[in-house]
Amino acid sequence: MPTTATPKAAEVDVVVEAGGWEALDLERLADEAAQAVLARLGLAGPAEISLLATSDAAVARLNADFRGKPAPTNVLSWPARALAPPAPGQAPPLPQADATGELFLGDIALAWETCAAEAEAGGKPLSDHAVHLIVHAILHLVGYDHICEEDAALMEGLEIEIISTLGLPDPYSEGPSSGESDSGAG
Numbered sequence: 001m002p003t004t005a006t007p008k009a010a011e012v013d014v015v016v017e018a019g020g021w022e023a024l025d026l027e028r029l030a031d032e033a034a035q036a037v038l039a040r041l042g043l044a045g046p047a048e049i050s051l052l053a054t055s056d057a058a059v060a061r062l063n064a065d066f067r068g069k070p071a072p073t074n075v076l077s078w079p080a081r082a083l084a085p086p087a088p089g090q091a092p093p094l095p096q097a098d099a100t101g102e103l104f105l106g107d108i109a110l111a112w113e114t115c116a117a118e119a120e121a122g123g124k125p126l127s128d129h130a131v132h133l134i135v136h137a138i139l140h141l142v143g144y145d146h147i148c149e150e151d152a153a154l155m156e157g158l159e160i161e162i163i164s165t166l167g168l169p170d171p172y173s174e175g176p177s178s179g180e181s182d183s184g185a186g
Helices: 019-023 026-041 056-067 111-122 126-141 149-165
Strands: 010-016 047-054 076-077 103-111
Touching: 010 026, 010 111, 019 076, 019 111, 026 047, 026 149, 047 056, 056 076, 056 111, 056 149, 076 126, 103 111, 103 126, 111 126, 126 149
Parallel strands: 010 047, 047 103
Antiparallel strands: 076 103
């Protein structure tokens, strides 16, 4: 009897530009993170996400171009749609597929040197830190943010919950916070 694969809720297109990322199975990690986020949010797929795994220098250029901040940061995200919660501390509306049935959520860029240094400083495996940053960025892609205290508490709680479903520890309970990422415009 032939088996059919269960369709994935998300397809993550990973492009690796910086050599350090090659040591991780970033495609698998990004896929697991995306599936966990979309499952938790009840977002039906298939959704598409692009992930660029690059260097601090490249992220610094992107950060300068899109945010006017010429410095690297751990992760940047560019939502395909401007989604926002109706009030502080509330969930944003879920993105909807376009007329063709496609649901492109947006783009993410990770900076190798910054991410590796943060993982080392926090005493955590780089793979765990990368998963956390991908979860964090995907939440940005679907309208979550951490600008005000209520929104930050909601987003952090979701990150902890989603990451725990992947068998990873609370990223905020030890060492420097790894959730200090930025949302790009574009």
